[in-house]
Amino acid sequence: MRGSGKLKPKNDLMTSWLFLVPALLIVFVAVVIPLGNSIVMSFQKVRTNVPNFQPVFVGFDNYMQMFNDPLFIRSVGNTVLFVLTSVSLELLFGVILAMMLSGDSKTSRILRSIMLIPMIMAPVAAGTTWRMMFDKNTGVVNFMLGFVGIEPLNWLGTPAMAFVSIVFVDVWRMTPWFAILLISGIKSISGESIEASLVDGATKWKCFIHIVLPQLKRVLVLVLMLRTIDAFKVFDIVFVMTGGGPGMATEMLPNYIYAQGLRYFNAGYAASLAIVFILAMSALSLGFIKLQEKQF
Amino acid sequence: MKNRFFMLLLLLLLVVSLASCGKKEASVAASPSVEKEVAEKSSELSVLFMSGVYAESAKSMSKEFEDEFNCKVDVSDVPFSSFHEKAMLDLSSGAGSYDIISVNASWLGEFAPFLESMDEFILVNKYDDSDFIPSVLDACRWDGSLYGFPLAPTPNMMTYRTDLIETPPTTYDEYMEMAKAHNDPKNGMYGISIPGKKEQYAVMYLVRSWAMGSDVADENFVIDVDNEVGRAAMRQLGETKKYTDSGSLSWGLEESINAFLQGNAAFCEAWPTLGIVQNADNPDKSKIVGNWALAPFPAEKTGKNQMSLWIVAISKDSKNKEKAYEWLKKYASKDKQLEFFDTYNVLPSLTSFWEDDAVKKTPLAPVGPALENAMTKWGIPVSAELDTIMANSVSSYLAGSWSLDRAMSYFDTELKKAIKDNPPGDVKNVKAIAINKVL
Numbered sequence: 001m002r003g004s005g006k007l008k009p010k011n012d013l014m015t016s017w018l019f020l021v022p023a024l025l026i027v028f029v030a031v032v033i034p035l036g037n038s039i040v041m042s043f044q045k046v047r048t049n050v051p052n053f054q055p056v057f058v059g060f061d062n063y064m065q066m067f068n069d070p071l072f073i074r075s076v077g078n079t080v081l082f083v084l085t086s087v088s089l090e091l092l093f094g095v096i097l098a099m100m101l102s103g104d105s106k107t108s109r110i111l112r113s114i115m116l117i118p119m120i121m122a123p124v125a126a127g128t129t130w131r132m133m134f135d136k137n138t139g140v141v142n143f144m145l146g147f148v149g150i151e152p153l154n155w156l157g158t159p160a161m162a163f164v165s166i167v168f169v170d171v172w173r174m175t176p177w178f179a180i181l182l183i184s185g186i187k188s189i190s191g192e193s194i195e196a197s198l199v200d201g202a203t204k205w206k207c208f209i210h211i212v213l214p215q216l217k218r219v220l221v222l223v224l225m226l227r228t229i230d231a232f233k234v235f236d237i238v239f240v241m242t243g244g245g246p247g248m249a250t251e252m253l254p255n256y257i258y259a260q261g262l263r264y265f266n267a268g269y270a271a272s273l274a275i276v277f278i279l280a281m282s283a284l285s286l287g288f289i290k291l292q293e294k295q296f
Numbered sequence: 297m298k299n300r301f302f303m304l305l306l307l308l309l310l311v312v313s314l315a316s317c318g319k320k321e322a323s324v325a326a327s328p329s330v331e332k333e334v335a336e337k338s339s340e341l342s343v344l345f346m347s348g349v350y351a352e353s354a355k356s357m358s359k360e361f362e363d364e365f366n367c368k369v370d371v372s373d374v375p376f377s378s379f380h381e382k383a384m385l386d387l388s389s390g391a392g393s394y395d396i397i398s399v400n401a402s403w404l405g406e407f408a409p410f411l412e413s414m415d416e417f418i419l420v421n422k423y424d425d426s427d428f429i430p431s432v433l434d435a436c437r438w439d440g441s442l443y444g445f446p447l448a449p450t451p452n453m454m455t456y457r458t459d460l461i462e463t464p465p466t467t468y469d470e471y472m473e474m475a476k477a478h479n480d481p482k483n484g485m486y487g488i489s490i491p492g493k494k495e496q497y498a499v500m501y502l503v504r505s506w507a508m509g510s511d512v513a514d515e516n517f518v519i520d521v522d523n524e525v526g527r528a529a530m531r532q533l534g535e536t537k538k539y540t541d542s543g544s545l546s547w548g549l550e551e552s553i554n555a556f557l558q559g560n561a562a563f564c565e566a567w568p569t570l571g572i573v574q575n576a577d578n579p580d581k582s583k584i585v586g587n588w589a590l591a592p593f594p595a596e597k598t599g600k601n602q603m604s605l606w607i608v609a610i611s612k613d614s615k616n617k618e619k620a621y622e623w624l625k626k627y628a629s630k631d632k633q634l635e636f637f638d639t640y641n642v643l644p645s646l647t648s649f650w651e652d653d654a655v656k657k658t659p660l661a662p663v664g665p666a667l668e669n670a671m672t673k674w675g676i677p678v679s680a681e682l683d684t685i686m687a688n689s690v691s692s693y694l695a696g697s698w699s700l701d702r703a704m705s706y707f708d709t710e711l712k713k714a715i716k717d718n719p720p721g722d723v724k725n726v727k728a729i730a731i732n733k734v735l
Contacts, residue, residue, distance in 0.1 A: 136543030
């Protein structure tokens with residue numbers, strides 16, 4: 001049986017590396033080089049709209065500039081508030097929807113399919129549609145509210161309401177995503193333990209708190225992590241619905257990085273903003289991973 | 297042995313595939329098919345215009361140009377919201393995708409280094425540019441050089457209801473009195489309709505500030521905003537907001553124009569040629585048929601007004617500059633300008649058109665004289681950033697988020713920072729010079 005194709009451990013390792021080379025090359029070209037370039041650029045003054053502009057090394061100037069940049073500070077504050085409110089609401093409604101629709105009845109199956117519509121809509125299309133629906137005078141939302149005697153609301157015309165509208169649209173879009181993932185989590189829970197607790201006289205609420213929720217924790221932490229990181233990247237709906245206004249009420253960090261890089265062509269500063277953003281997201285992910293490790 | 301051979305084979309394949317990527321470029325560059333492709337490309341023109349009627353007008357000329365010059369023309373169009381990024385990315389990366397690009401005049405200083413100066417073409421071809429409105433042609437110059445021909449010069453004017461307003465206001469005080477008199481929110485009627493979403497605030501602020509006697513910077517681009525005139529202009533915008541629909545802070549041009557066309561406002565501050573002129577007399581789209589007119593904004597001290605202008609220019613990277621020049625000449629010719637006006641309502645940039653008696657009898661008559669006293673905004677390379685700073689300042693003040701002091705302080709400080717980081721060079725601020733000349 002000698003020479004029947006079994007590899008020696010050393011050769012085995014080399015072959016594995018050899019198979020990995022193409023993928024590593026792609027990662028190197030598509031991720032490592034641009035990231036490295038961005039890190040270098042973040043320490044330079046670079047204007048990409050000036051012909052033959054020679055990058056100038058400015059040390060940590062770009063990073064220090066952020067502390068004196070009112071629009072950056074405001075957009076960070078807005079983004080954090082947006083993520084906290086929208087993700088919390090999506091989680092709450094996602095859990096409720098998941099509990100309601102996790103059954104196998106025909107109605108549940110139909111409702112689960114309908115629920116996917118907001119999620120599969122392009123954010124730009126969703127934002128544009130909601131912008132029209134939120135119009136104070138001609139929007140369908142105020143028209144409907146009129147039937148129950150509510151005066152027309154100025155959805156996008158005041159700073160507070162514009163922010164609420166952005167959160168609302170995001171919750172509308174992404175709650176189904178939460179729900180779908182949680183439904184699959186719920187379906188993996190053994191029905192026997194739930195039935196046993198109900199037989200023992202537990203109320204449905206107690207059953208949810210003591211049996212379902214603890215077993216959903218792993219899925220919950222994972223979807224919370226993914227959604228939180230994704231929510232920090234909010235861009236399209238703000239771009240089409242409010243353009244960051246009124247005032248600076250809905251200015252978000254990704255929109256600001258985009259403006260610095262692609263409207264002002266201030267590549268050095270935009271790179272430093274992007275690096276800070278990546279570091280913050282990495283720290284957040286690490287926090288979630290630690291939390292998951294701690295719990296399980 | 298087998299394994300070693302297999303590994304060597306894999307390694308060889310990898311090296312060959314990587315090497316072939318590099319080789320391909322060299323072999324492609326030398327192949328006759330590519331030479332043919334380059335030759336074909338030089339008989340092609342690629343044109344980039346803003347989406348809408350401007351791009352439509354350019355497309356309508358393609359067939360005729362192709363027949364006349366045996367040169368294929370491909371017109372691409374991009375919406376205004378992403379036009380600046382798209383055009384600048386192409387030019388600054390040297391991609392050379394476009395031979396001809398229409399550039400908004402407010403970006404000219406930023407784009408000029410990537411554009412071909414027209415001075416030599418005009419000199420060599422003895423091109424007669426005398427019919428262009430002087431103020432409009434001047435707006436196509438940067439640092440003394442001409443960078444293209446003017447497209448669709450549009451002065452910023454107010455539109456008013458002739459059934460409600462007998463004579464348009466000549467001062468901002470008068471304007472506010474009239475707006476107040478017709479402001480009746482309970483019945484869905486407002487004094488003024490404004491495009492209150494952020495993108496139009498630079499326009500609305502500057503039209504007031506220039507008329508009242510100050511640009512944001514002096515002739516050497518030293519920023520001076522937080523002064524008596526700057527504050528008066530900002531306060532005036534605050535007054536204007538009192539007579540608008542509270543929802544208008546989320547309105548773009550389309551919504552503000554629509555509110556006026558539906559008869560819900562006595563005045564409208566949106567660019568009239570972006571919907572009012574085209575639709576106001578169409579009973580299917582308007583409730584104010586025959587009851588509207590254009591008027592300049594109150595002249596105040598200087599009478600200086602603002603204009604929107606596109607400059608049709610040739611890219612420095614164009615491989616077919618001679619044909620591109622011919623295209624430009626044809627596009628800017630009187631025949632074509634008249635045709636585009638008739639078909640698409642694109643405003644001509646020629647003195648002879650606006651002095652024509654037939655034009656003077658139309659509702660557009662006030663446009664010609666307004667153009668003579670109009671200036672384009674910014675022009676310097678950092679214009680996009682200045683636009684945002686101005687919009688944030690004005691919008692925060694109008695939304696009630698900031699006091700006048702805070703808005704003016706932010707405005708002044710941030711403009712100074714932006715100019716300090718990216719100085720405009722040796723060029724002079726022609727706006728400040730023109731305003732000072734009148735004062």
